[in-house]
Amino acid sequence: MSPSQTIEGIYRSHSRRVLATLIRLLGDFDRAEEALHDAFAAAAQQWTEETIPANPYAWLVSAGRFRAIDHIRRRTRFDAARSDIADSLYPEGEAMEIAESQEIEDDMLRLIFTCCHPLIPAEARTAMALREVCGLTTEEIAHAFLIPAPTVAQRIVRAKNRIRAAHIPYEVPGKAELPERLAQVLHVIYLVFNEGYSASSGPAIVRADLAAEAIRLGRLLLQLLPDSEVEGLLAIMLLQDSRRLARTDVAGDLMLLADQDRSLWDRGQIREGLALAALAMAAESVGNYALQAAIAAEHARAETSDDTDWRQLVTLYDLLLTASPSPVIELNRAVAVSMRDGPAAALSIVERLLHEERMARYHLGHAAKADFLRRLGRPDEARQAYETALSLCQQGPEQAFLRKRLAELDDTARQ
Structure with missing residues (x-):
């Protein structure tokens, strides 16, 4: 090298x-x-x-x-x-x-708490954290949140000016302040992990360095503040990261969860993640991260794709939607519904979601619609949905996967 x-x-x-x-x-x-x-x-x-x-x-x-x-x-x-x-x-x-x-080990956590300070406008905190903690460009952040790049840039500049003008300290707050700051910090750590688990753009699906850093920060935060939501977030990250080696094949092509070689899953991470998920779900108050951890745990426990308890997953998604309504969560629920009740039931859900302006620009929504249409034997409509998803996607392996699906439709049409 x-x-x-x-x-x-x-x-x-x-x-x-x-x-x-x-x-x-x-x-x-x-x-x-x-x-x-x-x-x-x-x-x-x-x-x-x-x-x-x-x-x-x-x-x-x-x-x-x-x-x-x-x-x-x-x-x-x-x-x-x-x-x-x-x-x-x-x-x-x-x-x-x-x-x-030891100070250096905490610098990333200090940075996240600074970006998430209450004096910084709420809409600027996440953009600031993704720019400084993940190193994403303003264009990448704008694409992730479906807003103009100049808007992102302005928010980041204003956040820096606020930090400077208000003399916001670069520190992890004391234990008395931690609980009220926890939700935003957990959100940022989760965003860091998600960028590592599924990069928003570029030639690789995974950025292992970011995923590992998010897990390290989750462990550090759990030491500072034992809390069921911190347990839940750490469980999610461990369970999802356990599949990292199986998420692409030897050529670097994307492997769907159902097609992954589960012998490649990290059993040590799964054991730790399942234990943390159980603790989070046993808490007096069950939050969003605990419910997401329970969903990840259902997938991790399944020895094969056919062993997945889709009924339980739909129930967990119902609970999660009640606690935290979100079109992305509803899209994930639709995938579970398609496995429980068939693609026709899920298609109506996704078509309704895609009428929302933000979801209409979300490539995974169109990819899910295309998959349901493909399974229903409607290739022309599936092709159109795949092409829309491809036009919106910026991630190399996902683009390759969508092109592969389009090629499979063409092959079927020629037969």
């Missing part, structure tokens, strides 16, 4: 943690982002196959902070006050054992 390929891989796996630490050290989002880019530019210039550091994370944090100090000093007349600012960013003799610092 060439140094440039190595650096690209390190950027994917380390850049968000490096950014989180630089934000803490430099005290400013924009300055930290500039330092992050400077650090990777320096790595591209200096690293060779023989000089790639054993701890690239520590090297990049150190390089980024040094360059931030240099920028500050060059941009000022170096009066005493400015000198103090620069010196405070890197006190002489400070140990740089980055990887061994």
